[in-house]
Amino acid sequence: MKLMNGSRGEGDPEGRMPLLEHIRELRSRLLKALFFLLIGAIIGFLVFDQVWDFLQKPYCKLEVNKGEDAGTCGLYVTGLTAGFFVYLKIALIIGAILSSPFWLYQLWAFVAPGLHHREKRWTYIFLACAIPLFLSGAALAYFTLDKGLTILLGFTPGGVTNIVTIDSYLGYMIAMLLIFGISFELPLFVVILNLAGVLSHEKLAKHRRMIIFGLFVFAAVATPSADPFTMLALALPTVVLFLFAELIAFFHDKRKAKRTELYDGLSDDEASVIEDEPYDIGTPEPLDR
Numbered sequence: 001m002k003l004m005n006g007s008r009g010e011g012d013p014e015g016r017m018p019l020l021e022h023i024r025e026l027r028s029r030l031l032k033a034l035f036f037l038l039i040g041a042i043i044g045f046l047v048f049d050q051v052w053d054f055l056q057k058p059y060c061k062l063e064v065n066k067g068e069d070a071g072t073c074g075l076y077v078t079g080l081t082a083g084f085f086v087y088l089k090i091a092l093i094i095g096a097i098l099s100s101p102f103w104l105y106q107l108w109a110f111v112a113p114g115l116h117h118r119e120k121r122w123t124y125i126f127l128a129c130a131i132p133l134f135l136s137g138a139a140l141a142y143f144t145l146d147k148g149l150t151i152l153l154g155f156t157p158g159g160v161t162n163i164v165t166i167d168s169y170l171g172y173m174i175a176m177l178l179i180f181g182i183s184f185e186l187p188l189f190v191v192i193l194n195l196a197g198v199l200s201h202e203k204l205a206k207h208r209r210m211i212i213f214g215l216f217v218f219a220a221v222a223t224p225s226a227d228p229f230t231m232l233a234l235a236l237p238t239v240v241l242f243l244f245a246e247l248i249a250f251f252h253d254k255r256k257a258k259r260t261e262l263y264d265g266l267s268d269d270e271a272s273v274i275e276d277e278p279y280d281i282g283t284p285e286p287l288d289r
Contacts, residue, residue, distance in 0.1 A: 029110045033103035040095030048087055051094055058145035059169060062153065075166050086166050093174070122195070129188055133241075137184030141176040144233045148176070151227040175224045183222070183238050186215075187245035194249040201249040208246070212239050 044051070060073040077083050104127075112120060149172075156162045193199035204211070219235035220226060 026110060029106040033099075033106045036099040036102035036106075037092075037095050040097070040099035041091045042095070043098055044091030044094030045087065047094065048090060051090060055090070055170070055173065058142065058173075059149060059164070061146050062150055074164065075169055076163055077166050082165075082167070086170070089170065122192070126188065126192060130185055133184040133188060134181040137180035137182070137237075138177040140233065140237065141180035144230065145173060145176060147233075148223075148225040148227055148230040151229060152225050172224055176230075179222050179224075180234055183219070183234055184241060186238060187241040190242065190245040191248050194245075194252055199249070201246065201253045204246045204249055211242065215239050215242065 056073050056075065059075065077086060108123075112123075153162055153164075190199065190204070194201065194204075215238050216231070216235045219231045219238065223230045223234055
């Protein structure tokens with residue numbers, strides 16, 4: 001892996017790092033990432049009340065909580081230390097989100113020196129699209145959470161009180177946010193594979209029905225509640241995103257095919273067309289890495 005900072009590679013003309021230096025670099029990056037995570041967790045403790053009000057709103061809107069006293073939603077904790085661990089868990093989640101630009105940069109700074117210029121460009125494109133897609137999926141999960149909870153709690157037999165703990169509610173919510181967010185990334189991987197030449201539009205079109213069926217099956221299996229509403233809320237947007245990704249693959253393959261039309265019909269012994277005007281081929285990649 002080459003170094004981003006040339007001062008560290010002054011003793012090595014190839015700009016490489018020995019294994020021990022890699023380990024030290026990794027340790028340094030991890031410590032910095034943990035430091036920023038700790039700062040974010042401290043901020044999470046300070047804004048816990050506001051964040052908790054936001055997180056419990058989907059549950060508070062349920063019909064089962066209409067008779068509860070003002071300011072309560074019928075969520076419970078069990079044990080003396082349970083309340084503290086709720087604070088800790090939510091603070092760490094907030095800290096991970098707030099410090100994500102910093103620890104993602106540490107990860108990028110460790111990996112980037114070993115990437116080609118084109119690979120770095122693809123990474124920038126991937127991150128620029130991945131973050132909005134994940135947030136969109138998480139937002140959809142949040143706004144449909146109350147519907148899934150209503151269906152789940154509707155199976156409680158008559159005369160039985162369903163005691164919902166904060167841990168079970170948070171576990172369900174986090175699972176929903178992550179599943180929806182990650183599912184919205186699947187079409188992005190389709191585009192990346194197409195750009196890399198691994199997956200063509202022809203293959204996508206050939207297996208379109210099976211892929212769409214697989215997305216519905218994935219939505220039915222992946223969602224924690226497994227109710228029809230939540231399954232459709234996940235499957236339908238994912239299918240739309242997949243079709244959009246297939247459209248991007250179609251135009252990319254069509255554009256790539258036009259580049260080869262100039263040389264169609266030429267035999268192996270026939271000279272190719274020479275451009276009249278010179279053009280910039282860009283900065284060549286170094287031979288040694």
